[in-house]
Amino acid sequence: MTTFKSHLTLAIIPCLVIFASCNPNNNDQTKSTAILDTVSLSSKNFALAYQDGQKIVATSIDTMKQISFGGATNPSISPDGNKLAYTVTDSAGSRTIWVADLENKSQSQLQVNSNNYYQAMWSPDGNSIAFNIFNSKNLWKVGVIKSDNTGYIMLDNASTLNVYSPTWKNENELVAHDLTNLYTFNTSGKLIDTKAIADLIGGDFALASSNHFFYTKDGRKIIFNAGNADSLEGLTGPSEAVYILDLASKKVDRISPKGINVPYVFLTADDRIFYSGYEKPFIQSKIYVSDLSGTIKTVVDKGTNPTGALK
Template sequence: MTKISSTLFSILIPCVALITSCSNSKPNEDGNKAILDTVSLSNKNFALAYQDGDKIVATSIDTMKQISFGGATDPAISPDGNKLAYTLSDLAGNRSIWIADMENKNQGKLQVNSNNYYGAVWSADGNSIAFSVFNNKSVWKVGVIKADNSGYIMLDSTSKINAFGPNWKNEKEIIAHDLENLYTFDLSGKLIDTKLIKTLIGSEYNISSSNNFFYSKDGKKLIFNAAGGEVLPELHEMADAVYILDLASKKVTPLSPKGMHVPFLSVTADDRIFYSGEVKPYTQSRIYVADLNGNTKTVVDKGSNPTGAQK
């Protein structure tokens, strides 16, 4: 079982020792269901979800309560730690988002009018989910749907603007980028703000579609990952790192250690920063959690793509 640091008691959700049992769950007839490997017998409070090879894992802080799903990607734990959103892909390359209740094993597909949508992100209250969706004009957009599978909307659906890496700015606004601009949308789908990324963070960073931006809870800081610095010989490219921008002073401060490659970043609504990073020789990824002051802990010694529940 993957080791989780005991130092996280002050950062993650406190959990009591719980019991797990193993149970195999068969996929449905068309194969479009993640395979549930382990089933919890008790209530609530998963703290972390992450990728472990070809499966995703949700775990309590002491690792005595775990659920794992084979054949799924993009784990997104709900703020209360009770549900897990994830992406499934079929043989034709179609992607869809599913939601699992981690106690009763129910799994359901989000009803979205697209055959390519992925990367769920929960709102702070757990009532809505934002995600990336490919529209019929071959443009990436932001989809939003309620957690009860109702009220689906595609934001800014008619424009030619690509919107990568959607994240919640607050309960009423969502941000996304097109490599050059950081956009803010309201939940009606209206584009309400556009900021040039180079004006925000400077021109020395390279942004890709997999990079993400997050506002702090008070709206005064912008947390992001991007490529910058020297080319690492082992990677044959610049490493991605985590940075924090103070919007008032315009100062950008690196958060992840120099020489670490950080391809994935997520931030909870209570300002805890989760990321997965690799160090030389870049063959294994670990998971870390940090606060806005840069205090960082290792939480999982082998894993990637972490998301955390709120305290």
């Protein structure tokens, strides 16, 4: 069963509350009346973005400088920390991706001919954005667009493959999966490689369409989260954890400790692993950061769906 971890039940405001109103050129959106809850954006270096209930928070890595705003989900901060991509869901349930410039306060909707695309992922150099998109054949595909909102392309649109949770393997290639296989596409839209997930990580893991696979910078390892056989008293549903796969040895090591359920993981282009996880009584999620060797620090005491910029 493919289960998306969506936020459709949230009360969505069409625009970031950083700004006084929505893009004046979009007549279908209503104005936002929410107000930024910090005094100034000047001299702030953003390194992390995450979800906190019905708002998004952008913060420095030490959390001493931060802004927060409502009306958006699926935060994705650019590698330089200056832009933020996010999903907006309207009253009809349509999902679209917008990009906010945190320096000049501008915002714009990605120019994509669809009313159901979400889950933005910046390329390592910040020049492109990938995302999941529902096509006219009712299939999930990968869309890619340049960060200046030009050059949109849907990858592998002619095939009958459903693919989920795209990530960047490098500047020229992306990966996505269909619960069974991990596919590699080039940025021209061609499918160039297919690997059986069971051959990579074994058959002891349970996958959902929201699970991600990230290649490390050197291409030698894969970071992923997946369901496991842990029995966590008080947890409703399966437990998930973060793992690292060494492609040469095919050895899989666990990154997140036992006792924590991890439904979301993100790898920065400089190989830092951010993830959000719940400990017993599984009510409040914290955000952690780890290196590839498994040295873990708690970053935020309350939050989900983290993404990080470069150091």
